[in-house]
Amino acid sequence: MKKTFLFIVFALAMTNVFGANYYWVGGGTSGTPKPWSDGANWSSTSGNVSPGTTGTVPGSADIAIFDGYSANPYVDIKDLNITLLGLTVLPTSTPSNNVLSLVNTATSFTVSGNLTINTVKPSTTQYNGQISDIGNNTIFVGGNIVTNASSSFTLVTCPLTNSNTAPGRIAFTGATPSITGQTGGNLGFLNMDISGSTNLTFNAGNALTINGNLNIQQNGKLTINKTLQFISTAPTGSNPFNTPGTISGPGVIVGNTSWTPLIQGTLPSSYNMTTNIQSVGTIYLDPTSATTSSMNGISQTRPNSTVTFGKGFLSSNIATLAVAGSITMNGGVLNDGGNTITVAGSTTIISTNTTAGAAVHTGNGRIKAIRGNAGPVLVTAGKNVTVGNLEIGSASGAVAYAVGINTNLTINGTLTLSKLGASVDMSGSTVTFQNSDTPISWTAGTINTNSATNLNFGSTGNTAGAAFTIPNSVFTAAPSIASFTINRDNALTLGNQALNAATLNLTKGLITLGATNLTAGTSISGGSATSYVVTDGAGTLSVPVTGLTPALLPIGVSTISYDPATVTATTGTTFSAKVSSTLSGSPISGIFYNPREWYLVPAVASATTISLTPSTDAVLVQNAVIGQWDCASGYTNYVFPYASSTYNTGASFGTIAPFVFVTGKTDTATALHGAATSNINAYSKNSTLMINGLNTGDVISVYNLNGQSLKSFVANAGQSSIALAKGGYVLKVISAGDTKISKVIVQ
Numbered sequence: 001m002k003k004t005f006l007f008i009v010f011a012l013a014m015t016n017v018f019g020a021n022y023y024w025v026g027g028g029t030s031g032t033p034k035p036w037s038d039g040a041n042w043s044s045t046s047g048n049v050s051p052g053t054t055g056t057v058p059g060s061a062d063i064a065i066f067d068g069y070s071a072n073p074y075v076d077i078k079d080l081n082i083t084l085l086g087l088t089v090l091p092t093s094t095p096s097n098n099v100l101s102l103v104n105t106a107t108s109f110t111v112s113g114n115l116t117i118n119t120v121k122p123s124t125t126q127y128n129g130q131i132s133d134i135g136n137n138t139i140f141v142g143g144n145i146v147t148n149a150s151s152s153f154t155l156v157t158c159p160l161t162n163s164n165t166a167p168g169r170i171a172f173t174g175a176t177p178s179i180t181g182q183t184g185g186n187l188g189f190l191n192m193d194i195s196g197s198t199n200l201t202f203n204a205g206n207a208l209t210i211n212g213n214l215n216i217q218q219n220g221k222l223t224i225n226k227t228l229q230f231i232s233t234a235p236t237g238s239n240p241f242n243t244p245g246t247i248s249g250p251g252v253i254v255g256n257t258s259w260t261p262l263i264q265g266t267l268p269s270s271y272n273m274t275t276n277i278q279s280v281g282t283i284y285l286d287p288t289s290a291t292t293s294s295m296n297g298i299s300q301t302r303p304n305s306t307v308t309f310g311k312g313f314l315s316s317n318i319a320t321l322a323v324a325g326s327i328t329m330n331g332g333v334l335n336d337g338g339n340t341i342t343v344a345g346s347t348t349i350i351s352t353n354t355t356a357g358a359a360v361h362t363g364n365g366r367i368k369a370i371r372g373n374a375g376p377v378l379v380t381a382g383k384n385v386t387v388g389n390l391e392i393g394s395a396s397g398a399v400a401y402a403v404g405i406n407t408n409l410t411i412n413g414t415l416t417l418s419k420l421g422a423s424v425d426m427s428g429s430t431v432t433f434q435n436s437d438t439p440i441s442w443t444a445g446t447i448n449t450n451s452a453t454n455l456n457f458g459s460t461g462n463t464a465g466a467a468f469t470i471p472n473s474v475f476t477a478a479p480s481i482a483s484f485t486i487n488r489d490n491a492l493t494l495g496n497q498a499l500n501a502a503t504l505n506l507t508k509g510l511i512t513l514g515a516t517n518l519t520a521g522t523s524i525s526g527g528s529a530t531s532y533v534v535t536d537g538a539g540t541l542s543v544p545v546t547g548l549t550p551a552l553l554p555i556g557v558s559t560i561s562y563d564p565a566t567v568t569a570t571t572g573t574t575f576s577a578k579v580s581s582t583l584s585g586s587p588i589s590g591i592f593y594n595p596r597e598w599y600l601v602p603a604v605a606s607a608t609t610i611s612l613t614p615s616t617d618a619v620l621v622q623n624a625v626i627g628q629w630d631c632a633s634g635y636t637n638y639v640f641p642y643a644s645s646t647y648n649t650g651a652s653f654g655t656i657a658p659f660v661f662v663t664g665k666t667d668t669a670t671a672l673h674g675a676a677t678s679n680i681n682a683y684s685k686n687s688t689l690m691i692n693g694l695n696t697g698d699v700i701s702v703y704n705l706n707g708q709s710l711k712s713f714v715a716n717a718g719q720s721s722i723a724l725a726k727g728g729y730v731l732k733v734i735s736a737g738d739t740k741i742s743k744v745i746v747q
Contacts, residue, residue, distance in 0.1 A: 019061030019085055020044060024070050033074035033103040036082065041075075060112065061085050066100045066129070068093030077135065078104035086143070088116040089129035095120045098129050105135040114143040115170075117155045128153040133168035133190070142174040146181045147204070154188030154211065168212070172198045180204050186227075194220040202226055389413035392422040392445060410459075414438050417445030417474070430454040434462035434488075442471035451502070453481040458488030463508055469493040480521075486511055486531065491559055494518060494539070504543075506531040510559055513539030517576075520544065527554030529562040535578035545602070547572040550611075553600070557581045561615040563596050570652070571606035583662055584629045591625060591635075593664035600659040607652035612663050617645045629660040666745060680733055684746045689722045689729070691715075699734040 026041025028034035034041050042055040046067055058064040063086035066073065071092065092098045119128045126149065133139075133156060147155065156168045168190030175197060179187065182205035191212035194200050196219040202208045207227035216222055390411060410432045415424065422445030431454070433439035439457065440447075449455070458465070467490040475497050484501035486492055486509045493512040500519040506526035511518065512534040519542040532554040533541045545551040545567060555577055556562040563579045579598045587593045594614040602608065612626065626647050627635035647663045680693040691700065694715040701712040702722060710729070711722060724746045733740045 019063065020056070020058070021063045021065055022056060022058040023065045023067060024073055024075070025055075026073065026075070027071055028074035028076070028101075028103075030074050030101070030103075033076040033101075036075050036077045037080055058084055063088060063113075066090065066098065068095070068098065070098055070100070072097075072099045072101070074101045074103050076103045077106040077109065077137070080106045080109075082106055082109045084111045084113075086113040086116065087111045088118070089131060090118050091120050091127040091129055095122060095127040097127050099132050100130065101132040101134055102137055103134050106137055108140075109137055110140045110142070112142040114146055115139075115141050116146045117149075118147060119149040119151075119153065121150060126151040126153065130154065131156045131168070133157070138169040138171050138193070140171045140173050141177065142172075144174075144177050145170075145179045147187060149182045149187065149205065150184045152185030152188070152205075152209075154190075154209070156188075156190045157211070169193060171195065172200050174198060176201070178203060179208060191215075193217070194222055196220045199223060202228065386410040386412060389416070390424075391416040391418060392424055408432075410434060411439065412436065412462075414441050416441040416443075417447070418443050420444040422446075423448060423476075426453045426455070428452040430456070432456040432459050433465075434459050435464040437466040437468070439465065439468060440471055440474060442474045446476040447474055447479075448476045449479040449481050451480060451482060453479070454483045454485075455479070455481055455501075456483075456485040456487065457492050458486060458507075458509065460487065463488045465490060467491045467493070470495040472496040484518075491534070506533070506554060510534050510556075512536060512559070513541070513578075515539050517542065524552070524554070527552050527564070532556050532562050532564070534559055535580070540576040540578045540599075540601075542574050542576040545569050545573055545575050547606075551575070553577040555579050556615065557596065563598070563615050564613050565598050565600060566611040567600060567602075568609040569602060569606050570608065571604055573602045573604040573606070575603075576601045584660060585627075585635050587635075587664070591627070591664050591666055593627060593635075593662045596662065597629070598659070598661045600661070602658075608659070609649055609652050610659060610661065611646055611648045612661060613646045614663050617663075625664055625666055627662040627664065629662070635662065680735065680740060682731055682742065682744050684744070687723065687726060687746060689724050689731070689744060689746050691720045691722075691731070691733070692718065694718050694720055694733070695735055701732040701734075703730040703732070 022042045022044060023046045024041060025043045026034035026038065028041075037057055039055040039057050042057055044056070046065070047069055060083040062084060064084050065088045067088070067090045069092070089100050090098060117129045117131070119126050121127070128149065130153070131139075139156075145155070156170055169192070170189055171193035173195050176199050178201040180203060185205050186207040186209045187205050188209040188211055190210075192210055192214050194214075194216045196217040199221040201223040203225040205226065208224070210228070214222075214228075222228070387409070388411075390413075392415075408430045409426075412434060413436050415433070417424065417440075424445075425448045427448055427450040429452075433456070435458075457468075465488050470493065472495040474495060478497045478499070480500040482501070483503040483505060484499060485505035485507060487505075487507035488509040491510040491512050493514060494516040496516060498517040498519070500521055502520075502522040504518070504520035504524045506524070506528070508531050510532060514537040516537075516539045518533060518539065522544060524543050533556070535541060535555050536558060541553065541555055543551055543553055547570060548568065550566050550568045553565040553567065553575060554562075555564060557579055558581075561581075565577060565579070567575055569575075577598065577600050579596055581595050581597075583593060583595065583597050594616055596612075596614040596616065598612055600610070610626075624647060626649060629635055680691065680698075682689060682691045684690070689702070694700070694717065696716050698715040699712070700715055700720060700722075702710045702724070704710055704727075710724075713720075726747055728743060728745050731742050731744050
C-alpha cells in the first residue's frame with residue numbers, strides 16, 4: 001500500500017529546549033539500509049559514535065539530526081508513522097556532501113517545526129546537506145525551511161532511476177511558513193505542495209527551483225519575493241504547476257524549455273496571479289472552463305519558446321506581457337487590464353490554432369483591450385507579430401491604441417474597434433489582414449495611418465475570406481499611405497474614405513470603388529482579369545503616367561467585367577479613370593457600340609494614344625470604330641486598327657480632355673470591294689468622306705443609294721476628301737483598270 005510521507009522543513013536552532021536532539025549513527029547503504037525505528041541507530045551525542053543498544057528513536061517533541069558523521073546514510077522508513085519537531089541535515093565533517101536517502105514509503109512523515117538543510121563553504125566549494133527520497137514520500141512541514149547556503153543546491157532530490165511519478169514531495173501545512181536563510185544561488189526541490197490554509201513566503205537566495213511539480217491547493221498561497229523557476233526533470237506527463245490557489249509578490253516565475261505545459265488545470269474565478277511569469281521554455285495555460293485571472297505579467301526570454309492559452313482562459317489584468325518566443329491562443333480571451341502588452345522578440349506569434357484558410361471567428365484567441373486609461377495596448381516596435389483576433393475598446397475619452405511604430409502585424413481573424421476612443425495606430429507599420437471573412441469590425445474608434453503605413457488584405461498562401469467592405473469612417477482621416485495591396489480570393493470594397501497609396505499592388509482579387517476614389521500616387525503593379533479595380537459608381541482610379549510610356553489602367557465595369565485601358569501620353573501626368581456600362585449618347589445609325597464607356601481625365605492634357613479593351617465586344621461586321629463623346633455634337637466616330645478585341649487609336653488625340661470613348665463596329669467595309677489585296681480604304685470624319693491609299697490617276701465616283709451620280713474626279717494624291725451630308729453612299733474607285741465598289745456611311 002502506498003503511504004503518505006509528510007516531510008516538514010524548517011530552520012531550527014541546534015538546541016531544542018522542548019525535546020531532545022537525536023543524531024543518526026546507524027549508517028546504512030543502498031544495499032543494506034538501516035531502519036529508522038531501531039533505537040540502536042540513534043544517539044543523543046554527535047560524533048563518531050558506534051550504534052548502541054539503548055538509543056532513543058526521536059519523537060514528536062524531538063529533532064532528528066543527520067550531521068557530519070552520518071556518512072550518506074540510507075534509512076528505511078517503510079510503513080512508519082514519523083512525527084518530529086524538527087529535521088536537520090548537515091554536510092559531513094570532511095567536509096563533503098551528506099545525502100540522507102529515505103528508502104521505502106512511510107505511512108506518514110511530519111515535521112511540525114523547521115526543516116534545516118545547512119551547508120559549509122570552507123573555500124570556493126560549497127558542501128551541502130541533502131535529502132534523496134527513494135520511497136515516493138510526502139514530507140509534511142509545519143514550520144519553515146532554513147538553509148545557510150550561499151550558492152545553488154537542491155534540497156530534495158530522487159535518483160534518476162526512480163520509476164515513481166511524484167517522489168520527493170515537500171508539503172507545507174503551517175499558516176505562514178517561509179523559506180529563508182540562503183544568501184545566494186538557487187534552492188531546489190523536487191516537488192512541493194502548499195495546503196489550502198498556508199501562505200508560504202519565499203525570500204531566500206536568488207530563486208526557488210522546482211525540479212518536478214508545484215501544487216498550490218485551493219485557498220493556498222505562495223508569495224514570491226525572488227524567483228520561482230522550473231527545470232527539466234519533471235515526470236513525463238505531469239502538470240508542473242497546478243495552482244487553484246494564488247501566487248503573489250514582486251518576483252517572477254521562470255519555466256524551462258522542457259516544460260509542456262507549465263500551467264495547467266482548473267482555475268477558479270478567485271484565481272489571482274500578480275507575479276510575473278518569466279519563461280525560457282513553454283508556458284501553457286489550459287484551464288477547463290472560463291475563469292477570471294489576474295497576472296502582473298508574462299515574460300519570455302528564449303526566442304523559440306511559447307506561451308499557450310487553452311480553452312476558456314480569461315486574464316483580466318495583464319500588466320506586462322513581454323514575449324521573445326510565441327504565444328498560441330486556442331481559445332479564451334487575453335485582456336490587457338489597462339496595461340501594456342510588450343512584444344520583445346523579433347518573430348513573435350500570437351495566434352489561434354485554426355485550419356489553414358479557415359475563417360477565424362471572434363472569441364477564439366482574442367487579445368482584448370478594454371481600457372479606462374490612455375496608453376498603448378500592444379507595443380511591438382520593429383517586431384513581426386501575428387494575432388488571431390485583436391479587440392480594442394476604451395472608456396469614453398480615453399485613447400487605447402495597438403501596434404507600435406515599424407511593426408509587422410498580421411491579423412488572421414478580426415480587428416475589432418468597439419468603443420469611442422479606441423484607436424489602432426498603424427503609423428510606420430505593415431499590417432496584413434488575411435483569411436478572415438470580416439477583417440475589420442467597427443462600432444466606434446479609429447485607425448491611424450501615415451505615409452509609412454503599408455496596408456495589405458491577404459498574402460501569399462493566405463487569400464481566404466469572403467467579400468468584405470471596409471467600414472465607413474474607420475480611419476481617423478482619409479488614408480495616405482505607402483502601399484495598398486489586395487491578394488485575396490474575393491472582392492474588397494472601399495468605405496466612404498478616399499484612399500491614396502504611393503504604390504498600389506493588384507496581386508489577386510478585386511477592389512470595388514462605389515463612390516470612393518482610389519489613387520496610386522507613384523506606381524501600380526499587377527492588374528489583370530483576376531485583379532483589377534471595379535468602377536461601379538462615381539469613384540475613379542488615379543494612376544501615374546510617365547511621358548511616352550504606356551500605362552495600364554486596370555479597370556472594369558463589374559466583378560465579372562474587366563475593361564482595361566492603356567494610355568500613352570506625350571507629357572507625364574496622372575490619369576483618373578473609370579468605365580461605365582451606360583453610354584452618354586445615342587448610337588448613330590449603322591454603328592454597333594459596345595455597352596462600355598471610358599472616362600479618362602489627365603491632370604495635364606497632351607497628345608495621347610489610347611487602347612481600349614471592352615469585356616463585351618460587338619460582333620464584327622465590317623469596320624472597328626472608336627466613338628469620342630464631346631458632350632456637344634454627340635459621338636464622333638473614327639476607324640482605327642483593331643486586333644484581339646482591342647481598339648487602338650494609333651494616332652494621338654491631340655490635347656482633347658477629358659477623353660470619353662466608346663467602341664464598336666459599323667456595317668460598312670474599310671477596304672473597297674474589288675482586288676483582294678486592295679490598300680484603298682474609306683472612313684467618315686466630320687461629315688467628310690476620307691479616302692486613303694489612292695494612286696495618282698485613280699478615278700473616284702460617289703453615288704447616292706438610288707444610283708444617282710453625285711461627284712466624280714481624278715485623284716492626284718494618296719488621300720482625297722469629299723464633303724457630303726450625313727447618310728449612306730456608294731463609292732466607286734477605278735485604279736489601274738481594276739474597279740472597286742463599296743457602301744460607306746458619312747457622319
